[in-house]
Amino acid sequence: MRIGLIGLAGSGKTTCFEALTGVPGRHGSPRDNVAVVTVPEPRLDRVADIYKSRKRTYPEITFLDTPALEVGHGPAAVEKQLARLAHEADALALILQCFGELDHNGRPLDPRGDLESLLLELAIADLSLTERWLERLRSQPKKERSAYEEHFVERLRTHLQAGHPAFRLDMTPDEAKLLRGMSLITTKPLMVVANVADDDLEDQRGQAAMDFAASQGLPGLHFCATLEAEIAQLPSDEQLAFLQDYGLAEPARDRFIRTAYELLDVITFLTAGEREAHAWTIPRGLRAPEAAGKIHTDFGRGFIRAEVVAFADLDRYGSLAECRKHGVVRLEGREYVVQDGDILDIRFSR
Ligand SMILES: Nc1nc2c(ncn2[C@@H]2O[C@H](COP(=O)(O)OP(=O)(O)OP(=O)(O)O)[C@@H](O)[C@H]2O)c(=O)[nH]1
Ligand SMILES: [Mg+2]
Structure with missing residues (x-):
């Protein structure tokens, strides 16, 4: 920006x-x-x-x-x-x-x-x-x-x-x-x-x-x-x-x-793993494949689905495993509109 x-x-x-x-x-x-x-x-x-x-x-x-x-x-x-x-x-x-x-x-x-x-x-x-x-x-x-x-x-x-x-x-x-x-x-x-x-x-x-x-x-x-x-x-x-x-x-x-x-009406979503945690700024209202495309064009083109957890849930439960136990990890498809604070794990095919 x-x-x-x-x-x-x-x-x-x-x-x-x-x-x-x-x-x-x-x-x-x-x-x-x-x-x-x-x-x-x-x-x-x-x-x-x-x-x-x-x-x-x-x-x-x-x-x-x-x-x-x-x-x-x-x-x-x-x-x-x-x-x-x-x-x-x-x-x-x-x-x-x-x-x-x-x-x-x-x-x-x-x-x-x-x-x-x-x-x-x-x-x-x-x-x-x-x-x-x-x-x-x-x-x-x-x-x-x-x-x-x-x-x-x-x-x-x-x-x-x-x-x-x-x-x-x-x-x-x-x-x-x-x-x-x-x-x-x-x-x-x-x-x-x-x-x-x-x-x-x-x-x-x-x-x-x-x-x-x-x-x-x-x-x-x-x-x-x-x-x-x-x-x-x-x-x-x-x-x-x-x-x-x-x-x-x-x-x-x-x-x-x-x-x-x-003013710019942007939001932040996150990706995370042992290698890197990364915050991405995107316009509000983007669907998951468009958001994924900001990370890598392959992610956007080959988008299959995304595993999504809201920051508030991850913060509360302290780990992805605990989030799964509590049923707050969602699988979302192409139509999903990315929300501020979402942590996304993107599945794609090359
Ligand atoms: N008292 C006071 N002086 C300020 C303030 N901001 C800037 N100045 C003074 O105003 C003068 C110009 O500040 P600059 O930041 O160079 O202004 P500028 O808009 O970049 O100027 P140009 O690039 O020449 O157009 C300097 O002497 C600053 O110290 C402020 O908040 N209070
Ligand atoms: Mg100046």
Whole structure:
């Protein structure tokens, strides 16, 4: 899973990147900072203990810290950057400056205004791309045109003109495929981060922006990036004590990851044996063969059935043998929809 951090100049993107990854970033760089973090998964630890697995593989998130978005210079200025992000990221986190009195340009801080103009900028970039797409379609000889595609792109344009993000458009699977080929930025799930001052952890100033985000259906969270970045540098056994000094129960990274999982509507299933215990992140609603295919294409193609036990049952009974005795190990077929926390043993033929 790849999450792109975007925002205005000096909003604290790189500091957030440092807070989320614990990796030092280059500040003010025209290039991305990139780092991979492992997602804490206590269920994997428990399962690995039970199976005495020699190796533990946690889910991973790649964070991309991107250069500042330059708004107000017309679509061309940001289009290239956004097209690249649309290609490279699965979701975006928009970082809002909610610390200090003045923004990067010396104007009074206005997080809500910043959020509105950034959302507008994204919508305008997509609209301009969509209009160019439509022109190109219409410039083709009539015989070679796809009326289906033209009709869809027209509908998309109307939707964007009304100020709605592309991911909200009702689409058939074929239309969704067309849309993916267009690399629009508003197809990406978006969350909002209010980067607040360390003496404003209750987020008084970011509140108007967060309320606006909520009104747009965008999940939000707030934290102080400089504070969290400092804490992320500490040895892990010292982090909790520092967080508690500030009345915080957990690092911002953990809250951020939970919000991102909800935003992307993904779940985690596990596989386990003596060799390895592995946590896999998949979209909610996948059937067993599709989930198995994420592990290995052979598992998906040759899927026969899966032996399934829920984490809560394995945790309660302490071993697979005990689970069998209590009748909580199930055999599931091709139609089974994988649930969060399932431990799967997949049977397949080559
Ligand atoms: N007080 C305070 N300062 C912050 C916070 N987050 C970032 N800053 C400061 O704001 C300045 C810019 O932070 P960066 O993280 O480099 O911001 P950026 O968005 O990556 O900047 P560009 O990449 O140049 O657009 C730095 O001096 C940071 O120390 C915060 O939560 N509180
Ligand atoms: Mg930066």
